[in-house]
Amino acid sequence: MKQTDIIIIGAGPCGLFTVFEAGLLKLRCHLVDSLPIPGGQLSEIYPKKPIYDIPGYPSILAGDLVDNLLKQIEPFKPEFTLGERAEKIDKDEAGHYVLTTSRGTQIKAPVICIAGGLGCFEPRKPPIANIAEYEDKGIDYIIKDPEKFRDKTLVIAGGGDSALDWTIELSNIAKEITLVHRRTSFRGALDSVDKVMELANSKKINLITEAQVTGINGNGVLKEVIIKTQQHGEITKAVDNFIPLFGLSPSLGPISEWGLNITKNAIEVDTLDYSTNVKGIYAIGDINTYKGKLKLILCGFHEGTLMVQSAFKYIYPDQKLSFKYTTVTGITELQ
Amino acid sequence: MEENVISITVLDRTENEHILEGPTDMNLNLMELCKAAELEVEGTCGGMALCASCHCYIISEHELKEATDDEEDMLDQAFFVEDNSRLACQIHLQNNLDGLVVKLAPVSE
Numbered sequence: 001m002k003q004t005d006i007i008i009i010g011a012g013p014c015g016l017f018t019v020f021e022a023g024l025l026k027l028r029c030h031l032v033d034s035l036p037i038p039g040g041q042l043s044e045i046y047p048k049k050p051i052y053d054i055p056g057y058p059s060i061l062a063g064d065l066v067d068n069l070l071k072q073i074e075p076f077k078p079e080f081t082l083g084e085r086a087e088k089i090d091k092d093e094a095g096h097y098v099l100t101t102s103r104g105t106q107i108k109a110p111v112i113c114i115a116g117g118l119g120c121f122e123p124r125k126p127p128i129a130n131i132a133e134y135e136d137k138g139i140d141y142i143i144k145d146p147e148k149f150r151d152k153t154l155v156i157a158g159g160g161d162s163a164l165d166w167t168i169e170l171s172n173i174a175k176e177i178t179l180v181h182r183r184t185s186f187r188g189a190l191d192s193v194d195k196v197m198e199l200a201n202s203k204k205i206n207l208i209t210e211a212q213v214t215g216i217n218g219n220g221v222l223k224e225v226i227i228k229t230q231q232h233g234e235i236t237k238a239v240d241n242f243i244p245l246f247g248l249s250p251s252l253g254p255i256s257e258w259g260l261n262i263t264k265n266a267i268e269v270d271t272l273d274y275s276t277n278v279k280g281i282y283a284i285g286d287i288n289t290y291k292g293k294l295k296l297i298l299c300g301f302h303e304g305t306l307m308v309q310s311a312f313k314y315i316y317p318d319q320k321l322s323f324k325y326t327t328v329t330g331i332t333e334l335q
Numbered sequence: 336m337e338e339n340v341i342s343i344t345v346l347d348r349t350e351n352e353h354i355l356e357g358p359t360d361m362n363l364n365l366m367e368l369c370k371a372a373e374l375e376v377e378g379t380c381g382g383m384a385l386c387a388s389c390h391c392y393i394i395s396e397h398e399l400k401e402a403t404d405d406e407e408d409m410l411d412q413a414f415f416v417e418d419n420s421r422l423a424c425q426i427h428l429q430n431n432l433d434g435l436v437v438k439l440a441p442v443s444e
Contacts, residue, residue, distance in 0.1 A: 045385050118379055127414045127441070159411040182416055187408035212416070247412040249386065250379065295381070 004030040004079065006311055007099050007109045009086045009255070012040020014285030014300030015115035016069040016078075022308045023076025023334055024326065027315070030107050031078055032099065034085040034120035034253075039066035041117055044248065055298060065297075075333040081105050085120050087254050097280060111311045114260075114267060114276075114283040115304070118250030126157070126244045128216055138222020139242050143170075149241060151175045155225050157213045158245035159183060164192040166245065171199055178206040178237060180213055180227055208235070216242060252287075263289055273310030274303045280314060282307045341433035346394070347374055348439050357428045365391070365437065366424035376439065382424040387413035389423035390440035397435050399426060415441050 006022055008015045011033035019029040037043050039062075047063035054060055060068075084101035089112065092098055099107045123141035125131060131139060143149075143166055154174045156167050159181040165188075167179045179196065186193045200207035208227060214234075215226035225242050227235045252265050261268040261277045266289035269275060274282050284307050285300035293299075312321050339360045345353045357368045366389035369376040377388035384405045390413045393399060399421065402410070406425045410416050420440065426432070 041380075045380065046383060049383065124412060124414075160408070182411055183407065185407075187404065187411065246414075 002107045004028045004109045006111045006113050007107050008113045008115055010115035010117055011038040012117045013297045014304050017301045018304035019073040019076055019078040021305045025312045029078045032081045032086050036083040042066050075331050077334050110315045112281045115285045116287040119252040121248035121250050124246040124249045134222045146173055149174050152240035154241045155239050156243045159186050161188040163245040164188045164196050168195050171204055180208045180211050184209045274307040344436040346438040359428045359430050363428045364424050365426040384409050384422055384425055391423045391437045393419045394438055395436040
């Protein structure tokens with residue numbers, strides 16, 4: 001089992017910067033994130049958008065801020081468990097937390113810092129009443145192994161990059177693909193759009209636009225989908241698999257069952273040190289709430305900074321902590 | 336009409352009518368106005384047209400600015416989308432929107 005001083009749940013900007021502040025106090029951190037790359041919303045939602053309220057940067061692209069933060073925390077050698085969701089926490093005899101992820105990875109630490117932002121990103125599921133019944137029985141929200149779809153009849157729904165890219169890739173593997181999209185135009189990379197149009201024109205795929213998948217039928221396994229079109233009314237199509245690709249949306253997930261006080265999807269904290277009602281668990285950044293809360297990256301940086309001071313005292317109750325400026329002491333790498 | 340204040344009617348998901356007064360000189364959008372009135376509008380992305388949690392339907396006949404590509408792209412990822420679907424965060428409060436009637440779109444889980 002991996003061991004560290006602080007388990008940080010969420011590798012967004014606040015989680016990343018907390019590694020720096022913890023490192024100054026010689027505390028080690030292990031970051032866990034359900035996304036496969038660090039950066040949280042900045043990487044997942046708006047990497048190419050400029051941010052104007054990071055002190056010292058008149059403007060910085062979200063993706064660049066993440067790169068800079070990663071560089072800034074390098075000396076403190078954080079460990080990462082990415083692409084795995086923080087699932088449950090237990091306590092060992094010594095009172096340390098053991099965090100288990102969705103893939104069974106276990107990490108032990110005296111302190112947990114939840115910097116989970118909006119929660120974990122999960123595939124957006126179409127509001128079809130019986131859809132849950134057919135998950136993994138013909139409905140896939142994420143494609144892990146394209147070979148699974150060899151010689152199958154597929155319906156893909158969506159109009160973004162992932163819908164276009166998978167349509168292209170699977171067009172060589174599947175027996176038949178129908179792409180269903182709400183509009184006649186597609187967003188996504190231009191050459192992908194061209195490619196899909198080419199596949200449609202050469203009848204290698206069926207393209208149904210101005211349409212939405214509104215229903216599914218089957219008997220234990222998926223048999224058919226119902227496509228509502230603007231021009232031809234309802235079409236029923238026999239399929240092996242239905243792949244809805246509508247991007248990701250955040251939800252609080254398993255954290256909501258850890259006994260923390262939660263108001264409106266946010267964790268209540270004490271602004272003295274951003275501690276929660278559970279000893280040894282802190283919450284910083286967009287996921288916490290308190291009187292006067294502002295969901296800003298710069299506020300999250302402040303919260304992480306104060307939080308590690310408290311975490312240090314919690315881990316080493318007998319040690320004195322003297323505050324030092326980095327300008328005076330520089331950065332000492334953790335070994 | 337009071338100067339620079341407009342009235343917007345929002346039908347919530349249980350068809351309850353809320354009449355909101357909104358200032359037009361504060362660069363506010365409809366999502367922010369709904370949130371300020373504590374209506375159930377998530378506004379997850381903060382108004383960047385990067386989620387669809389403020390999806391609504393325009394009920395009245397007001398002429399709105401056309402949706403940008405960003406907004407249309409996001410509506411592609413939303414559900415229950417109709418011809419009159421818009422993202423409230425992309426509707427900026429302006430004097431010509433006085434009397435606007437909108438309905439909040441259902442949320443999927």
